[in-house]
Amino acid sequence: KQTHCRMNNMFASLQEVQLSLNESVFLSKLCKISDFYDVLGVPRTASQKDIKKAYYQLAKKYHPDTNPDDPDAKEKFAKLAEAYETLSDELKRKQYDTYGSAGPGASGAGQQQQYWRGGATVDPEELFRKIFGEFAGGRGFGDLNSMFEQAPEFVMELTFMQAAKGVNKEITVNIDDACPRCDGKSHEPGTKVSHCHYCNGTGMESINTGPFMMRSTCRRCGGRGSIIITPCIMCRGTGQTKQKQTVMVPVPAGIEDGQTVKVPVGKKYIYITFRVQRSPVFRRDGADIHSDVMISVAQAILGGTARAQGLYSTIDIAIPPGIQTDHKIRLEGKGIPRVNSFGYGDHFVYIKIKIPKKLTxxxxxxxxxxxxxxxxxxxxxxxxxxxxxxxxxxxxxxx
Structure with missing residues (x-):
């Protein structure tokens, strides 16, 4: 019996040692995890707004729903949640800045392990849903795939004057929009859908990822919470069809070449990038415009007036006697409207003296x-x- 007891005690001791080793390895791995600021790709001086934006962009990129073939996607997604949960809380961030970056040999190593031991307390999926709702302006969503859709992009050609003054211009686009037959519901009108028992109608399922219990989009119903029995014959159950639509685009005055605007189309939106043609008369520098005016030799010597084409009307320019070629005249407030600001730019006119090739x-x-x-x-x-x-x-x- 004594021998048996000693063996049991030895076995228990070995188990304790093994558990201790496992815990040490686990903590060691956590300590080697990249700095939370590096995880989100932000500097240590980043504002809360920058931290939230960085998390949102990376969480969309590494969300398990968009990376079904990446076995590490869930771990990356959970790591982003842990980093954001810590840095978005000023108290936790202060503790992390104090202890989280301490090396294993630093005096605060014990405190660091205690800090890491806490881990994340937030559900990565729920956190992403919350942040997505804020970026989406509070709009709800049923199918999580909608948040990962890339808005279609189109190019609109503009003349120089259209870009400078602004214009309402139509563009015809082919976009995916709600199916007109089923109104985007994906099932045949008049038919019913079946309650998804896999997720109990919530559209979410729980997945054990190791240190986290993560909720993800239901793989059976795709996040709808229901199963479509009779798919719509027009959209084949997708809820969307390719549609040709004519969109009136309000081009703001002062838009520049290469700038992009977001335009709502039905329940969705599109991006339109502008391509501005060169002007044979004007050169542009932000809100300022530059042009040349030709004057005669007599005007240059004796002075007078010259007529220059302005952005909005013809302008009479006073020519002082003895003016030199390339002399610059500033017409204040005669330029292009300042985008996202007040006022107008200036119009700079450069004097060019026309030398006659033939004389009487x-x-x-x-x-x-x-x-x-x-x-x-x-x-x-x-x-x-x-x-x-x-x-x-x-x-x-x-x-």
Missing amino acids: SRQRMLLLSYAEDEMDVEGTVTGVTRPAKGKSTHTLIHT
């Missing part, structure tokens, strides 16, 4: 006479002879 005899005589009186000429002027004493003479050449 009278014009030539007048220019030669003018050239005689020029005293600051470096080089020579064709048709003008300058004697050594400084007087100039010219030879009239008939053309």
